[in-house]
Amino acid sequence: MLAPLRVVCIQSRIISLLLLVVLGLPRLAASSETALSFTIQTSPTKSTLLSIHFPAPQQGWAVGSGGTLLKTVDGGKKWKRVTSGTTALLTSVFFADLSNGWVTGAGGWFSRTMNGGESWSPQSLATQQPLYAVSFPSPSIGWVVGGGGTIFHTTDGGQHWNEQVSGTMAALYAVQFLDEQKGTIVGALGTILSTSDGGVTWTAQGTQSAVTLFDVSFTDASTGWAVGNAGALFQTTDGGAKWVDQTLPCGNTCTKLTDLLKVRFTSRREGWIVGERGTLYRTTDAGLTWSEGKSIAPASLFGLSFPDVAQGWASGENGTIVHLQLSR
Numbered sequence: 437m438l439a440p441l442r443v444v445c446i447q448s449r450i451i452s453l454l455l456l457v458v459l460g461l462p463r464l465a466a467s468s469e470t471a472l473s474f475t476i477q478t479s480p481t482k483s484t485l486l487s488i489h490f491p492a493p494q495q496g497w498a499v500g501s502g503g504t505l506l507k508t509v510d511g512g513k514k515w516k517r518v519t520s521g522t523t524a525l526l527t528s529v530f531f532a533d534l535s536n537g538w539v540t541g542a543g544g545w546f547s548r549t550m551n552g553g554e555s556w557s558p559q560s561l562a563t564q565q566p567l568y569a570v571s572f573p574s575p576s577i578g579w580v581v582g583g584g585g586t587i588f589h590t591t592d593g594g595q596h597w598n599e600q601v602s603g604t605m606a607a608l609y610a611v612q613f614l615d616e617q618k619g620t621i622v623g624a625l626g627t628i629l630s631t632s633d634g635g636v637t638w639t640a641q642g643t644q645s646a647v648t649l650f651d652v653s654f655t656d657a658s659t660g661w662a663v664g665n666a667g668a669l670f671q672t673t674d675g676g677a678k679w680v681d682q683t684l685p686c687g688n689t690c691t692k693l694t695d696l697l698k699v700r701f702t703s704r705r706e707g708w709i710v711g712e713r714g715t716l717y718r719t720t721d722a723g724l725t726w727s728e729g730k731s732i733a734p735a736s737l738f739g740l741s742f743p744d745v746a747q748g749w750a751s752g753e754n755g756t757i758v759h760l761q762l763s764r
Contacts, residue, residue, distance in 0.1 A: 472718065474732045477512045477757045485751035488739035491531035497553065498739065498751045499526035499539055507553055512749060512759050521547060521556055525566075532572040538594065540567035540580060548594050559594050566607075573613040579635060581608035581621055589635050600635045610651040620676060622649035622662050630676045641676045653699045653707070661701070661723065663709055667693035671723055684717065684726060694729055698740040700748070708760075710737035710750050716760075733758050 479485075485500040498506040498515070505520035520526060524541040531537035537549045539556070544563045547556045561567070565583040572578035576593045580586075585602040602608065606624040613619035621629040621638070626649065628641040643649075647668040654660035662670045662679070667686070670679040686693055694711045701707040709717040709726075714733035717726045735753035742748035750758045 471763050473761050473763065474716075475759045475761070476733060477515065477759055479506070479755035479757050480515055480517055481506065481755040483755055484738070484753050485755060485757065486526070486738045487528040488741050488749050488751035488757070489529045489531055489537075490741045490743040490749055491534055491537075493743045493747060495534060495552075496741070496743075496749060497529045497531065497537065498757060499529045499541075500751075500755075501525050503541075505529075505539065505556075512757060515757065518553060519556075521558060527567065528569045530570045530572060532575045532578075536572070536575040536593065538570045538572065538578070538580075540570050540582070542566045544582075546570075546580065546594075550593075559597075561588055561597050562599065563588075568608065569610045571611045571613045571619065573616050577613075577616045577634075579611050579613060579619065581611045581623075583607045587611075587621070587635065587638070600638065602629060602638055603640060604629070609649065612652050612654060614654055614657060618657060620652050620654060620660060622652045622664075624648045628652075628662060628676065628679065641672075641679060643670050643679045643681070645670075645681065650696070651698045653701050655701045655704045655707075659704070659722075661699050661707065663696035663699045663711075665695045667696060669696060669709075682723065684729070695736075697736070697738050698750075700740050700742055702742045702745045702748075706745065708740060708742070708748065710740050710752075712736040714752070714756075714758075716750070732760075 483501045483504040485498045488498040490496040494511050496508045503520045503523040505518045506515045507518045508515045524545045526541040528540045535552050539547045546559045549556050565586045567582035570580045580588045585604040587600040587602045588597040590597050606627040608623035611621045617634050626643040626645045629638045647664045649662045649664040652662045660672050667684045669682045672679045694715045696711040699709045705722045707719045714731040715729040716732045719726045735756045737750045737752035739751035748760045
């Protein structure tokens with residue numbers, strides 16, 4: 437029979453081992469996190485690049501001021517200019533697949549390619565409002581949004597467009613459709629609009645804030661994020677019925693809250709935000725925590741695209757293009 441003192445010692449060692457295992461779990465999780473590296477790629481322009489999109493890891497597009505349209509076919513090792521057909525400010529570029537892409541711009545500019553960007557054809561929309569964003573959940577079904585509450589919808593890849601009633605005059609800066617029915621739009625004055633019937637009806641959702649929202653990203657039908665000026669960050673976990681203010685603090689080194697300009701999630705847990713002054717934020721726990729803002733470029737970043745979970749690209753002022761890479 438064991439002496440009482442020895443029993444106590446054994447029990448204490450068991451408890452200590454259990455505590456070590458429990459308390460060590462976060463350390464193990466942290467050690468499995470991916471390391472981030474970033475490289476500023478050589479750009480053929482000093483124009484501000486407001487949008488960048490990679491439909492595949494090797495093929496990417498960027499657009500910006502002065503009608504700038506850039507293309508890469510080697511993952512950004514070399515970028516070349518492509519004739520856009522306009523000198524207007526180009527605000528967004530989006531590809532539904534490797535062949536079908538669209539570009540939006542000021543003064544109602546809208547163009548389409550059906551051959552992977554070999555040629556671009558202007559398309560006529562009945563508006564002179566600036567167009568800011570486009571979303572195509574399929575090559576034929578899409579939406580474009582812009583100033584003055586503008587929403588247009590197409591069911592034939594953009595050959596014909598019908599205007600939808602937004603119920604607002606606020607500028608609409610971003611749109612995301614998870615499928616052909618469920619979509620979300622964000623814009624000025626804290627505007628968030630949602631539809632579950634392909635835009636037949638749009639419903640305003642409340643943030644209780646008048647901040648300007650620049651982008652939105654949903655990981656599934658329930659969970660989404662919206663970002664905006666002065667560090668604005670809102671999250672929903674119920675499909676937008678309620679948006680919770682998760683505005684990021686200023687941090688140890690900043691003097692003013694950073695405007696957050698683009699948000700992307702590559703999985704339910706991993707998300708990315710870029711903003712002014714080249715700031716990058718990252719979460720690996722579904723937004724429970726975000727890394728302190730880190731400057732990855734000497735310019736504000738407006739565009740962000742991830743063709744897969746391992747790498748992405750950001751674009752911004754002075755022709756800046758940054759390649760982000762993750763390694764185990």
